[in-house]
Amino acid sequence: MKLATLLTDRGPRVVGVALDGRYVDLCEVDPKLPTTMREILTVPEGLAAAAHALAAAMVKGPFVTGKLLAPVGNPDKVFCIGLNYRDHAIETNSPIPSEPVVFSKFSQTVIGPEEAVILPKVSHEVDYEAELVVIIGKRGKNISKANAFSHVAGYTAGNDVSARDWQKGRPGGQWLLGKTPDTFAPTGPYLVTSDEVDPHNIRIGLRLNGETVQNSSTKELIFGVDEVIAHISQLITLQPGDLIFTGTPPGVGVARKPPLFLKAGDRMEVDIESVGVLVNPVVAE
Numbered sequence: 001m002k003l004a005t006l007l008t009d010r011g012p013r014v015v016g017v018a019l020d021g022r023y024v025d026l027c028e029v030d031p032k033l034p035t036t037m038r039e040i041l042t043v044p045e046g047l048a049a050a051a052h053a054l055a056a057a058m059v060k061g062p063f064v065t066g067k068l069l070a071p072v073g074n075p076d077k078v079f080c081i082g083l084n085y086r087d088h089a090i091e092t093n094s095p096i097p098s099e100p101v102v103f104s105k106f107s108q109t110v111i112g113p114e115e116a117v118i119l120p121k122v123s124h125e126v127d128y129e130a131e132l133v134v135i136i137g138k139r140g141k142n143i144s145k146a147n148a149f150s151h152v153a154g155y156t157a158g159n160d161v162s163a164r165d166w167q168k169g170r171p172g173g174q175w176l177l178g179k180t181p182d183t184f185a186p187t188g189p190y191l192v193t194s195d196e197v198d199p200h201n202i203r204i205g206l207r208l209n210g211e212t213v214q215n216s217s218t219k220e221l222i223f224g225v226d227e228v229i230a231h232i233s234q235l236i237t238l239q240p241g242d243l244i245f246t247g248t249p250p251g252v253g254v255a256r257k258p259p260l261f262l263k264a265g266d267r268m269e270v271d272i273e274s275v276g277v278l279v280n281p282v283v284a285e
Contacts, residue, residue, distance in 0.1 A: 001051050002190040002276075003154075005037055005073060005112070008066035012073065014040055015064060016054030017190060025064040029053040037072045037191065041137050041153050041240035047193065070112035071156050071191040072135060077242045078105040078185060080131075080160055081228055084247025085220045091250040100223045100231045103175055105160075109185035110243070116283045118183045119262060123163035126262045129248035130206035130214045130270040132199060133158035134225055135191055136242040143233040148226035151238060154193040157270045157278035159186040159206070160245050164254045164261070186270075186280045187243065199225045202273040204249055209267055213260065216249030 002017035008025075013035050015023040027033050030053040033040065040046040082101035083089055089096055111117070119126050137153025160179070167178025199218060206214040223231070228244060253260035262268075266282040 001054060001193045001196070003037065003050060003071065004188075004190045005069040005071055006064065006066040007069050008064050012036065012069060013064065013066075014050070016050065016057070018058050018063070022061070022063045023065065024054055024057045025062045026050050026053045028062045028064075029057045038074070038241035047137065047153060068113045068189050070110050070187045072187070072241045072243060073110065073112075075107055075110060075241050075243045076239045077236070078107060078110065078245070079232055079243065080105060080179065080245040081223065081247045084222050085216060085249045086222055087216055087220050088248060088250045088252070089222070091255050096222060100228050102232060103179060105180045105185050108182055109180055111183050111186050111280070113186075113188040113278055114280065115186065116183065116281050117161055117186060117262070117268070119264060119282060119284050120163065120181050121285045123165055123181070124261070125163065125165040125169070125254070125259070127162045127164050127253040128206055128208065128213070128262060128268050129160035129162060129252055130204055130272070131158045131160050131245045131248050132202070132204060132218060132272055132275065133187055134199070134229070134244040134246060136238045136244070137240055139237065139239055141233050141237040143229055143238070145226045145230040148229035149194065151229060152194045152225065153240070154191045155197045155199060155275050156187050156191055157189070157272045157275050158243070158245050159268060159270050159278065159280065160248060161185070185245070186278055188278050189276050192275050197274045202275070204272045206251070207269040207271065208260070213253075214249050214251035220249060221247065
């Protein structure tokens, strides 16, 4: 099942994606369904109710039009895993980490499909990073690796946009400021439920202005989704709607010779098998 958040003339609505690509207004089918993705994930059997509503209206609707927003527009937490692809570690001449390297972004970094990534005036080395994003569907702490997937609602495509000159070029290495400028976490277009995605065996890539610059497979993940969830939840309670960016494959701009950084007018397309294509333009502040 594919779910999305759509800005309609009645405000943001959670919609289901029909087989022909049209959007089913799930709240119109079932008025008891909440209108936000976080609420649907939070209420008991919310995903099951959404699936039932979508199945009932897949052919005849009611259909609705509008602008796609980020699937989860205001997540409580956004986690990111650094250096989590073997081929990316080789590309950067970095040792394979012994445990997941975790950092975070603030929720105001999260934008949706076709929304513009804004290049800050004070950064001149902004980079792209295609990533598979986990959307948490069930609250939990101290989650075992064996039970981790039961806490996953689904997946979406993401782009861990990074200001490299702040992340690594400032005194002490300003990871927080380099990773969390406004608009630096595009996600979308859909939440694809976990039953439709094999997170450890799908193609992932990124096109910049139509040219493929990242092309790999999640087979290269050093730490799988289950390992990452178990690792984070040792210390932090995961909540429905939390996002986990799982790392990026090789081909990032900073590792190229010469380096390839984003500029105003660029267009990025994160393309992940079974998950979808996330498109975002780039503009100057």
